[in-house]
Amino acid sequence: MNTTPSAPSAPPVAVVTGAARRVGSEIALSLVKRGMAVLVHHGTSTVEAEAIVSKIRGMGGVAESVAADLRDPRAAACTVFEAAERMGPVSVLINSAAVFQDRALPWIDSYHCSLHVNVNLLAPVFLIQQLVRQMAEGETAHVINILDWRAQRPGPDHLMYTATKAALLSVTKSLALQLAPGILVNGIAPGAILPPEDRTNWHQQRAIQSIPLKRTGSPQDVCDAIDFLLSSRFITGEIINVSGGEEL
């Protein structure tokens, strides 16, 4: 009889973009609590990314960080997955990084457009492409794109942000079909979760005026929706609003 203890199996690996701060960092921490190893992607927030990695390791979890500028989406996606592959096959990709700028039509220029298109739309597309390339035959995976409820009902503001999130919603549904049955592709459409750092009262004003539940949400509400989707093997192409009903 073989009494040699079997080696502990390596934890499943998740890539979270924009995971150094705010909502993305809470997503990374919640995936660690699910037993996953996490690659903390970041742009400029290197110090914060290292702090999250240290925190995860302090919890007994597995994490690495990688910097990649999503304005160059194809190269960044390669960089992220080269780093991720060192941790083992990636089975979860959460596209959370985004730019969120508001410009009225007269002040829209091509840099503003390409910034939003590259970071909010093309980076998730190329990251999903890299996920597919590193998967072995018969493996399964989850992709969750973080959208915005405004993608389904555009307002007058944040023109390019909303347009690129709407395009990512379309990509989510198309790829749910194209990548089935091995990869489940879903979206989460948050409402008022954390206010922009330059407009701290913004969400509170919205909460009073337009959110049926009369309060803002929290990153934990987004993490709970991710947890639900990761627990399912029979939901794909779905968009979950985490918005207090603001889209209604």
Ligand SMILES: NC(=O)c1ccc[n+]([C@@H]2O[C@H](COP(=O)([O-])OP(=O)(O)OC[C@H]3O[C@@H](n4cnc5c(N)ncnc54)[C@H](OP(=O)(O)O)[C@@H]3O)[C@@H](O)[C@H]2O)c1
């Ligand atoms: N906060 C809300 O209430 C709310 C509401 C609706 C939807 N959402 C969506 O939820 C997600 C997370 O929201 P959030 O408020 O936490 O996002 P955020 O703070 O606006 O941005 C998340 C991260 O995106 C990264 N990023 C931006 N440009 C990048 C680039 N060129 N290269 C690499 N990384 C880049 C930044 O990383 P670095 O800091 O490392 O540069 C940033 O920390 C986003 O997709 C957002 O659209 C949020």
